[in-house]
Amino acid sequence: MSNKNFETEAIRTQVERTDFLEHSAPLYLTSSFLFEDAEDMRASFAEEKEKNIYSRFTNPNTSEFVDKICKMEGAEAGYSFATGMAAVFSTFAALLNSGDHIVSCRSVFGSTHALFTKFLPKWNIETSYFKVDETDKLESLIQPNTKVLYAETPTNPGVDILDLELLGKIAKKHNLILIIDNCFATPYLQQPIGFGADLVIHSATKLIDGQGRVLGGVTVGRADLIREIYLFARNTGPALSPFNAWVLSKSLETLAVRVDRHCENALKVAEFLEKHDKVEWVKYPFLKSHPKHEIAKKQMKAGGSIVAFEIKGGIAAGRKFLDAIKMCSLSANLGDTRTIVTHPASTTHSKLSEEDRNEVGISAGLVRVSVGLETVADVLNDLDQALNS
Structure with a gap:
């Protein structure tokens, strides 16, 4: 978190105003953005400057939404997605290679369980589960090729709690990437990064929107990991729409x-x-x-x-x-x-x-x-x- 309070960050973090000096953030419904000249275009694609190129990459509305979540979670960087499961899949797909291993709590969202058991094994990525009340057995599941420790807390649908501080210590001890699904708590009730998490995932469809209107997802955390996730998402296209990002950003103001x-x-x-x-x-x-x-x-x-x-x-x-x-x-x-x-x-x-x-x-x-x-x-x-x- 910055030196501003939570509610203030949620309300006062905004994209740069246009010449119209609008009070509320405008909606940027555009697929692409213009360049001043050939050099501006070259430098933008070479990533020598921060500039919006194409809304599949970045857009002012998605950037504002992500910036707010980062400040709320105490994260260095983030990327937004079309759905919560797009965020989950893209995070794992970006960071894992064939032969890698995941250790996860068994009490996870049904679609996440399907990802771990039906789809990631196609790419030779395996998952070992520990039960929510058996964290004492967690370390015995860690293998030389284990790369990620994953959990959601509170869990869905049983509302069980995992000890974030304990998970953070285990992840650090074994040099694992700790990823926490923080959907049920939201960044208002809980900030897993403060307990050692490297990445935090949200289905923004849930409490972040809070009114059953739009789909969305977001992953925030360490800048080096987010860079890999961004490059994966930029090429595979699970981007959050500017309209949904605008709705979700406004929703954060009342979270x-x-x-x-x-x-x-x-x-x-x-x-x-x-x-x-x-x-x-x-x-x-x-x-x-x-x-x-x-x-x-x-x-x-x-x-x-x-x-x-x-x-x-x-x-x-x-x-x-x-x-x-x-x-x-x-x-x-x-x-x-x-x-x-x-x-x-x-x-x-x-x-x-x-x-x-x-x-x-x-x-x-x-x-x-x-x-x-x-x-x-x-x-x-x-x-x-x-x-x-």
């Missing part, structure tokens, strides 16, 4: 105030569910009952917007619960102004075997709630009537 309300509502939802007789257990980082509550408090400002709980009655009860929801949304997204409920075992993770689901903590009755910004009493009433149905 702090939105996430404060998300966290306030989510804690109330978690406390309510913990007392409900139709609920087996509840997992939320800032509940004292969370097994990693103290670690969460050490590395997070607040608990985030996601609550996971186990509904009594398994898959059948989970489906009945979804059918009984009246106000909250049934959607695969999260981090929206609107509260969203998902039953992973019958929807997003239904194609996994029961054994695979259990391995990542997705039990038959697990429900994930992305708590929105509505009046929390209305959210509680909807969840209560659905549980009692």
Whole structure:
């Protein structure tokens, strides 16, 4: 972070104003940019000067968005992408070679798991997993060809917590690139670079946008690593559109105030569910009952917007619960102004075997709630009537 406070950076970081002296950043909907003369064009392509050439490379709107995220995360540089998974794939594809090895927490987003198990092995890149509660076994998985240590915290959808300080120490000890998916926490609640992360990835589609409007992703961190990612993305084309970057940059201006309300509502939802007789257990980082509550408090400002709980009655009860929801949304997204409920075992993770689901903590009755910004009493009433149905 710079010497300005978080909210000030989010609001006051802006591209250079045009001659019109606009107060809000303009939208640069252009595919390419002009050069003054042949020498200007040569020097720009030779990267002897910083200049926008083509919006697949850079654009004032994407640059503003990335600059804000870098300041929020305490990162040296960054690059933005069309989606969060474009950011994940491009980061690994840029930094890894055939024969390299990844050590990752098993509790990762489903598409990231597919990348590790179905696609990267095509290029002779293998992944070894450790369970979220077995970090003591992590170092035994490290091989001479291990290059990356990867984790997301809090995890999706189980809202488990990994100790960032511990991961940072292990990565440094073994000279590994530590990459953290910080999507659930956002840079407002957690800055993994301060704990030793080399790179931080966000699906900006989620809380950074916060209103379910656009797709986007971003990777920020060490400048030398971002340089490799930039060169890969410049040639392969997963760039964020200027319009989406403009929307996301404006969204960052309200990130702090939105996430404060998300966290306030989510804690109330978690406390309510913990007392409900139709609920087996509840997992939320800032509940004292969370097994990693103290670690969460050490590395997070607040608990985030996601609550996971186990509904009594398994898959059948989970489906009945979804059918009984009246106000909250049934959607695969999260981090929206609107509260969203998902039953992973019958929807997003239904194609996994029961054994695979259990391995990542997705039990038959697990429900994930992305708590929105509505009046929390209305959210509680909807969840209560659905549980009692």
